[in-house]
Every structure is written in structure tokens, then in C-alpha cells.
Amino acid sequence: MSLRVKLFTAFFAFIIVPLVLLGILAYYFVADTIEKKYSQQAEITLRALGQNIDFVFREMDKATDSTIASTAVQDVLSSPVYSSEDVDAIKYLELNETQRNFRELLVNHPSVSYAFMYNLDNGRIVRIYSKESFSALPFEEFRQQPIYEAVVERGGLPKWVGPYEHPQLTGYEPVFTQIRVVKDIGTLRNEGMLLVQIKNSAIEGVFRYFSFNEDVYDTRYYLVNADGLVLYDSSGARNGSTLAAFADGRQGGGSAYRSDRLDFEDVDSVVSSIRLKDEDWRLLSVTPWKSLSSEITMYLRWIACIMAVSLVSALLFLAVFINRIAKTIVRIVRFMRFVERGDLALRVDEDGDDELALLSRGLNSLIARVNELLGRVKREQERKTKAEMRVLQAQIKPHFLFNTLESINALAVQNEGRKVSQMVLRLANMLRISFQDSEEIPIRREIEHLKSYLDIQRYRFADRFEYDIEAPEELMEYFIQKLTLQPLVENCIQHAFDGLDREGRIRVAIAAENDRIAITVEDDGVGMTNETLARFAYMAAEEAEAAAASTEDRVLNPERRGLGLRSVADRIRIQYGRRYGLFICSGVGQGAVIKCYIPKYGPGEGRA
Numbered sequence: 237m238s239l240r241v242k243l244f245t246a247f248f249a250f251i252i253v254p255l256v257l258l259g260i261l262a263y264y265f266v267a268d269t270i271e272k273k274y275s276q277q278a279e280i281t282l283r284a285l286g287q288n289i290d291f292v293f294r295e296m297d298k299a300t301d302s303t304i305a306s307t308a309v310q311d312v313l314s315s316p317v318y319s320s321e322d323v324d325a326i327k328y329l330e331l332n333e334t335q336r337n338f339r340e341l342l343v344n345h346p347s348v349s350y351a352f353m354y355n356l357d358n359g360r361i362v363r364i365y366s367k368e369s370f371s372a373l374p375f376e377e378f379r380q381q382p383i384y385e386a387v388v389e390r391g392g393l394p395k396w397v398g399p400y401e402h403p404q405l406t407g408y409e410p411v412f413t414q415i416r417v418v419k420d421i422g423t424l425r426n427e428g429m430l431l432v433q434i435k436n437s438a439i440e441g442v443f444r445y446f447s448f449n450e451d452v453y454d455t456r457y458y459l460v461n462a463d464g465l466v467l468y469d470s471s472g473a474r475n476g477s478t479l480a481a482f483a484d485g486r487q488g489g490g491s492a493y494r495s496d497r498l499d500f501e502d503v504d505s506v507v508s509s510i511r512l513k514d515e516d517w518r519l520l521s522v523t524p525w526k527s528l529s530s531e532i533t534m535y536l537r538w539i540a541c542i543m544a545v546s547l548v549s550a551l552l553f554l555a556v557f558i559n560r561i562a563k564t565i566v567r568i569v570r571f572m573r574f575v576e577r578g579d580l581a582l583r584v585d586e587d588g589d590d591e592l593a594l595l596s597r598g599l600n601s602l603i604a605r606v607n608e609l610l611g612r613v614k615r616e617q618e619r620k621t622k623a624e625m626r627v628l629q630a631q632i633k634p635h636f637l638f639n640t641l642e643s644i645n646a647l648a649v650q651n652e653g654r655k656v657s658q659m660v661l662r663l664a665n666m667l668r669i670s671f672q673d674s675e676e677i678p679i680r681r682e683i684e685h686l687k688s689y690l691d692i693q694r695y696r697f698a699d700r701f702e703y704d705i706e707a708p709e710e711l712m713e714y715f716i717q718k719l720t721l722q723p724l725v726e727n728c729i730q731h732a733f734d735g736l737d738r739e740g741r742i743r744v745a746i747a748a749e750n751d752r753i754a755i756t757v758e759d760d761g762v763g764m765t766n767e768t769l770a771r772f773a774y775m776a777a778e779e780a781e782a783a784a785a786s787t788e789d790r791v792l793n794p795e796r797r798g799l800g801l802r803s804v805a806d807r808i809r810i811q812y813g814r815r816y817g818l819f820i821c822s823g824v825g826q827g828a829v830i831k832c833y834i835p836k837y838g839p840g841e842g843r844a
Contacts, residue, residue: 242557250549258542266535270528271506275495278508278521282493285457288442290513296347296414296434297394304392304418304430347434349411353418354378354429362428370407372431381405387415387429396515398459398467400476410436410468410475436468443470454527458520467517483507497525564592568599580607620810640692659695662688672718675811679746679753680712686721686744693729701733701740711746714753714838717807723800724757724830732761732828748836752816755832764822771802801830808834 351364352372359375378384383402387395394416397406406413411433418428443457459468464479474482482501495508504525509518571584580603584596640663647656669677669685683705690703703725725742733740745756805818812835822828 246553246557250553251546254542254546258539262535262539266532270532271495271497274506274523274528275508278495278506278523279493279510282508282510282519282521285442286510286512286519289439289459289519292347292434292438292442293394293396293412293414293514296432299348300394300414300416300430300432304416305421347438348432349435350433352431354431356426356428367407373405378405378429383415387417388426390416392417392419398461398465398517400465400467401461406431406433412436412439412467439468455521455523458522460518460520462516561592564596568596571599575603575606580610616810619806639696643692643696655695659692662691666692669718675718676715677718678713679707679716682716682718682721683707683712685719686725689722690725690742697729697733699739701729701742703742703744705744707744707746708748711748711753714836716753716834717804717811720804720808720832720834721755721757723804724755724832726800727830728757728759728761728828732759732763734762736761749833751836752833753836755834757830757832758827760827763824763826764820764828765824769820769822804832808832 348365350367350370353362353364354360354375355362361372361375363372373381381402381404383395383397383405394414397413397415399406399410399412400408414430414432414434416430417426418430419425420427439459457468457470458466458474458479460466460479466474466477466479469475469477484498484500493508493510495506497504497506499505500507500522506523506525506528507520509520511518568584571582574582583600583603586593586596586600640659644656644659644663647659665688666685669681687705694701694703721744725744728740728742740759740761743756743758745758747754747756801818801820809817816833816835819831819833820828821831
């Protein structure tokens with residue numbers, strides 16, 4: 237069995253499997269047990285609370301049922317005292333008598349804190365109980381409220397309004413208000429609208445009856461409407477708040493009982509809710525999960541014991557089997573630190589045939605490969621430096637510049653002003669492109685540079701050569717390395733036509749070949765010998781190339797043969813890779829053909 241299999245088998249058998257099974261069983265068993273137990277208890281509590289709250293409201297409904305069915309209500313609504321346009325003319329003795337009779341109809345209910353009626357015919361307000369610092373909403377404004385239509389649609393059945401739902405109508409105190417239509421007994425015509433507010437102590441008494449739940453579970457109770465407005469908070473802290481501001485909104489709807497575990501006021505809590513019987517209100521109980529976790533202590537002890545046994549087994553496993561692994565890894569890390577400091581001659585012992593030995597062999601192979609790559613990079617950098625020096629030499633040679641200036645001077649002495657201007661412009665164009673910072677320029681600019689160079693040379697070497705340049709317009713905007721064409725043509729002028737007793741011809745052709753651009757420079761000069769061609773074998777092995785370069789560097793002639801060609805070849809090869817470069821075909825007396833390949837890409841395109 238391999239080391240990898242041993243490690244994974246032991247690890248899973250003694251650590252992962254027990255811990256996973258233990259965690260899954262403990263989590264589902266403990267959490268499910270506690271949640272079910274509490275959910276059942278919470279449902280019983282909420283239903284009992286809901287029944288008590290319904291009982292408070294139904295008691296008030298019964299009291300007002302007997303009130304609105306009495307003839308005294310009709311007397312109050314039809315009394316001229318309340319229909320008088322002049323408020324100052326109200327007969328207060330009669331008013332007090334009416335109020336007293338009406339209060340007796342309410343049986344002096346201990347929970348009533350305030351009551352009044354609207355007369356639907358004239359909009360007058362009939363006050364039954366006085367209330368300081370509160371004035372009833374004018375009837376015309378009351379009719380514009382949505383609650384008015386909701387009460388009318390109930391056809392005489394009571395509608396309960398919670399605190400803060402309609403404060404302009406019921407005030408800002410935490411009291412519940414009953415609103416119902418008062419009908420004429422004989423005609424069942426809507427005569428008035430009764431508003432009765434009950435004291436908050438009636439609701440608080442309901443929750444005090446179940447106070448033992450708070451002692452055990454630290455439970456808070458909320459009465460909320462359909463919009464999430466908190467109508468009553470057993471702690472009094474969130475009255476009038478919106479439930480969405482401190483809970484995640486998953487309290488649920490409908491008439492069914494629901495219990496969820498969620499964040500409530502940023503505390504992990506169990507939230508249970510149930511809908512009240514008649515109104516669209518929900519009763520919520522919120523208990524922090526922390527207060528329920530005391531029952532988990534017994535389960536945690538079992539888990540701790542099992543985990544201790546598993547950890548002891550794991551420690552034994554580590555002591556017996558992992559010791560060798562640790563020593564080997566430490567040794568490999570120590571070697572890697574030496575390599576990091578630059579010592580690439582070190583090698584790790586490759587003892588054994590398991591994965592650790594494979595790791596050692598891989599590290600040794602990596603060090604050898606890095607060493608090889610570093611050497612190659614070093615050699616490439618040296619070649620690049622030499623190529624850059626050749627480029628500097630090949631840009632504008634001093635003798636060419638001096639000869640051009642002498643030619644311009646001769647033209648000036650001969651009063652050839654037009655030719656002087658042309659020569660100066662061509663020289664300036666060459667200098668401008670030569671001194672340009674860009675490493676690559678469009679083919680159009682390179683051809684302009686080449687034409688300027690050829691025109692200057694034609695003036696100097698009159699009747700020595702002619703030239704043709706063939707370049708399709710669609711290739712003009714593709715990039716080429718600066719000073720690529722001039723060295724190729726310069727080689728023809730300096731060497732191909734040397735000793736030729738006739739006018740030579742240079743042909744430059746540019747064409748696209750798939751994803752490359754092919755540049756052909758062809759002359760009909762004296763050609764090259766095999767020894768000369770051998771000096772341009774720049775794609776030979778690097779060791780042979782280095783030896784050839786050393787031999788070449790010993791030649792001191794600043795215009796030695798092939799310097800420009802070698803510079804172009806090295807620059808193309810370094811920047812674009814071995815797929816691109818120069819190819820030379822020549823024979824003695826048969827001229828020469830130089831073919832140059834560069835990648836085909838323009839502005840905004842990447843090199844292939």
C-alpha cells in the first residue's frame with residue numbers, strides 16, 4: 237500500500253469519519269429535539285395568549301353590542317343638543333344626562349379609557365368620555381381615511397385599530413380602539429360611528445398571566461399588523477417600530493402557526509407566530525437560541541469524550557506514521573532554502589520508491605531545469621545586448637553621414653538648390669526615423685526611410701543600381717521593427733555590386749503569407765561564396781553560434797561584411813522567436829535573395 241493510501245485511509249478512518257458522523261448526528265439530533273420541543277411549547281403559549289387577547293376584544297364587543305342596540309344611542313344621535321350649529325348654545329345639563337346614560341349602557345366597563353361617536357348626518361362629535369390633550373379628528377377628514385370605508389364594509393361589526401396604525405384618528409398613546417357603525421334600530425340605516433378605546437392594562441394583563449415563560453426562556457412577545465408595524469411589545473422597547481427594521485422578514489403569513497430560527501435584532505433566535513382570529517394581526521414570540529442551549533450540555537459532554545478518543549488516535553497515528561514524512565519534508569524545505577539563496581548545485585537524496593522519493597526527484601529535476609533556463613536567459617541577454625550594439629552601429633554609420641553631407645556641399649557649390657533641398661529632406665527623414673523611440677513602426681514609415689536611403693545612395697553612386705519596391709497598400713499599417721529594410725538593401729549596395737561592370741538592380745517585395753509577412757530583397761549582383769553564407773547560420777546550436785560570434789567579434793573593421801544582416805536576424809529572432817528571421821540564398825555570380833519573415837499584426841492586435 238502506497239504512502240498516499242495509508243495517509244488517506246488512516247486520516248479518514250480515525251479523524252474525518254468520526255468527526256463528520258458525530259457532527260451530523262449531534263447537530264440534527266440536538267437541534268431538532270430542542271426546536272421541536274420549544275416549538276410545541278411556543279404554539280401552546282401563543283394560542284393561549286391569542287385566546288386571551290381575543291377574549292379582551294370580544295368582551296368589549298359584547299359591551300358595545302348592547303350599547304348600540306339600545307334606544308339611548310338613538311336619542312344621543314338624534315338629540316338637538318348635538319345638532320345645533322351654535323356650539324355655545326349646547327345645553328350642558330342635558331348633555332351630561334345623556335353622557336351619564338350612555339356610560340351606564342357601557343356598564344362602566346373598567347377597560348374603557350375614551351369613547352365618542354360621530355353623527356353621520358351632520359358630522360357632529362358626541363363625546364362620552366373626556367380625554368385630555370386629545371381632540372377627535374373632524375368627521376370630514378375621517379371620511380377621507382381608508383379606515384372609514386373598512387368600517388362601513390363591516391356593516392355594524394366592530395373593527396379594531398391598533399396603536400400607531402392611524403394616530404391622527406386614535407392618538408399616539410399605546411391603546412387599542414374599536415370602531416363600529418351605529419344603525420337605526422327600525423330602518424337599519426347608518427346613523428353614527430362609535431369609537432371606543434380600551435386601556436392598555438387589559439392587554440398587559442394577558443401577558444402578565446404568562447410571565448413564567450419569560451422567566452424560563454427570556455421570551456418577548458410582539459403583536460404586529462399585516463404591514464409589520466409593532467402594535468404591542470411586551471418589553472415596551474419596540475412599540476410603534478417596523479418589524480423589518482430589526483428582523484429579516486420571515487415571520488410568515490396566513491392563519492397557520494409558524495416557527496423559524498432566524499436573526500432577530502442581530503441575535504440568533506427562535507421566532508414563532510400565529511394569526512389572531514378576527515383581525516389581520518399576528519402574535520409573535522421571540523426567544524434567543526442561547527437561552528435554549530442549556531439543554532445541550534449533556535450532549536456536548538458526550539461529544540467531547542468521543543472527540544478526545546478520536547484525537548488520541550490521531551496523535552498516535554502522527555507519532556508512528558507521520559514522523560518519517562515530517563523529517564523528509566523538513567529536509568526538502570531546507571534544500572529549497574539553499575536553492576532560494578542561489579546554490580543550484582545541491583541535490584536532494586532520492587531514497588525509497590514512494591511519493592516522498594518522487595517529490596525529491598521532482599525537486600532535483602526542477603533545480604536542474606531552473607539552472608538550465610537561467611543559463612539560457614543569460615546567454616539570450618548577452619546576445620540581445622550585442623544585437624542592440626549592432627543596431628546602434630547599423631542605424632547611421634559615420635562615413636555614410638559624412639559622405640552624404642559632402643554630397644550636399646558639392647550640390648550647394650554647384651548651385652543645385654533643388655537637389656540640395658531633396659537631399660536634406662531625405663537625410664532628415666532618415667534621422668527622424670532612426671532617432672524615434674518606438675521599437676516598432678508601420679511598414680509605411682519603414683518604406684519611407686528605405687526610399688530616402690536609396691535616393692541618397694543613388695546620387696552618390698550614379699548609374700550603379702536601380703531599385704523597385706512592391707508593397708500592397710493593405711499591408712502598410714502592419715508593424716515592423718525599425719531599421720529592418722535598410723541593412724538588407726545596404727548589403728546589396730556595398731557588396732553585391734562591388735566590381736560589377738553593369739548597372740545592378742534591387743527588388744524589394746512585401747507580401748502576406750497566412751499570419752506572417754514575407755519581405756524579399758533580391759539583387760542581381762556578384763553573389764556570395766559558401767564561406768560567406770556560413771557566417772549567417774544564426775539558427776545553429778547556441779554553442780556553435782557563440783563560438784562563431786567570438787570569432788566575428790575579433791574582426792575590427794567597423795564595416796565588416798554582414799554586420800547589418802546579422803543585426804536584423806538577431807533582433808527578429810530575440811523579439812519574435814525562432815519562427816521568424818532571415819533566410820539567404822545565393823551563389824557566386826548569381827546574385828542573392830534575402831527573405832525575411834515577421835509576424836503580421838497591426839495597431840490594437842497582439843502578436844501570434
